[in-house]
Amino acid sequence: MKIVTFVCTFFATAALAQSGSVGINTSKPDPSAILHIENFNGVPAAATATVSGGAVTGITISNGGSGxxxxxxxxxxxxxxxxxxxxxxxxxxxxxxxxxTGITINNGGSGYTAAPTVVVSGGNKGVLFPNLNIANLSSTTSPVASPANGLIGYNGGSNTNNKALHFFNSTTNQWQSTIDAENTPKVAYLDFTGSLSALDNAVAGTNALLVVNPPAISGVSNINGFKVVQNTAFGGYSLVLPQGNYLVEVNLNLNSPQESPAGQGGTAPLSGSTYYLMGYFIDFTNDTYNNSTNTFTGGANTRKEVPIVSKVNTNHLATWSYYYTVPANANANIIGGLRLRLGRMQNSTFYDLVNVIPTGSYIKISQL
Known part of the structure; x- marks a missing residue:
């Protein structure tokens, strides 16, 4: 309990310094922080980066620092x-x-439009919060009696609550778990842009590139290393992902207008009906992408079929799910480039044009 009392006092002291900064083991606390903890007492090193082609290609040390x-x-x-x-x-x-005395670039990264700031951070210690047994999130007596609003502690006890930092919220009168970054879902959303018409007068088995327009990537996408790259080797755009496992879900809003000319490829409605079997497939092609040379190497296809029964000039939704694995490689720059092609399924009874409508069409990627 002495530790808890110390923490309460500690943060109360920090709260009094909002007009300045509190520094621990640093004589020059960062002015942007109320509390600046650092266990490095030497002279900080300084360096600058050089960028070429969107990647960091060099680092120059202007001051090696000391201590x-x-x-x-x-x-x-x-x-x-x-x-x-x-x-x-x-x-x-x-x-x-x-x-x-030296800085080695392990990975130059990508997407830089200007030279990033290089920060050399010293120290090999962290901040140790009190280890509490927060078995009951609603308790105001145990493990802390009358906890203050904003009190922070780590739930390390033998209980079923999240093993993470918790803070006490006096509004709800409960302990609340902070975000555990490891458990935060890693997803990416892509909206289709522009119009796409395909499979005009095409028989079963015919296919065409699906992602021909650069998709719009949602701002909530948080898969580290994910990007969309124009595939100069095979056409269209590919979904580039680092080594790992993913679930790729493709959702398309489709519409097939009245065929022209009539009867193309044996087009006929289902027996005794005004509906057609407008079946489709997607070929998921597992290309290999070299992140350092921006080159693609062709890979194997996996075909997923979806039967759709619909009328002409009527929107119909089609959904595909694909388990995608980018295998481990000693070279971190050898990653995955997923290419998608839309095709007409066998035994379809409609063989003419299909329009992919951008509104309502999207791709969702979940990192597993």
Missing amino acids: YSSVPTISFYGGGSVISGGTKARATATLTNGVV
């Missing part, structure tokens, strides 16, 4: 819209007698 007792972390901030399609650069530092 490092362990290898510092190299981080990159800013430099363009990396979140909406690119990947962050990664690098490691070399330390000699407490001085940063």
Whole structure:
């Protein structure tokens, strides 16, 4: 309980300093922070990055700093819209007698439109919060009596509640779990843009590229390394994903107008009906994409068929699900490039044009 009392006092002290900054183990606290904790007391190193072709290609050390007792972390901030399609650069530092003498680029990243800021972060310790047994989220007596609003503790006890940081909310009079980033769903949403008409007077088995217009990527997409790339080898646009497992769901809003000319390919409604079997398939082609050279290598197809019974000039929805695996590779730049083709299913009774309507058509990718 002494630890809890200390934490309460600790944060109360910090709250009094909102007009300035509180620094612990640093003589120059960051002015943007009320509380700045750092266990590095030496001279910080400084470096600048060089960008070419959207990737970090070089790092120049302007000051190696001093006083490092362990290898510092190299981080990159800013430099363009990396979140909406690119990947962050990664690098490691070399330390000699407490001085940063070299920085090696492990991955130059992609999507940079300007040179990012290079931050060299020293220190090999963190902040230890009190380890509490928060068995009852509504308890105001145990493990802390009359907890203050905003009190923070880690639930490390033997109970079924989330093993994560919790804070006490006096409005609801409950402990609330903070977000566990590892359990946050990683998804990407793509909306179709532009019109697409395909399979005009085409018999069963015929197929055409599906993603011919650059799709719009939703701002909530958070799969690290995901992007859409124009496939210069096979046409259209491919969904580029890093090594891992994914569920790809394709949802299309389709419409088939009256055939022209009539009777194409044996087109005829179902017996005694005004409906047709407008069956479709998608070929999911697992190409390989080299992230450093921006090149595609053709891969194998997996065909998924969906039978749709509908009238002409009537919107019909079709949905496909595909389990997609990008295998592990020692070269982190060898990743997946998924290509999609829409085709006419066997035994269809309609063989003419189909329009993919952008409104209502989308692709959802979930990282598993």
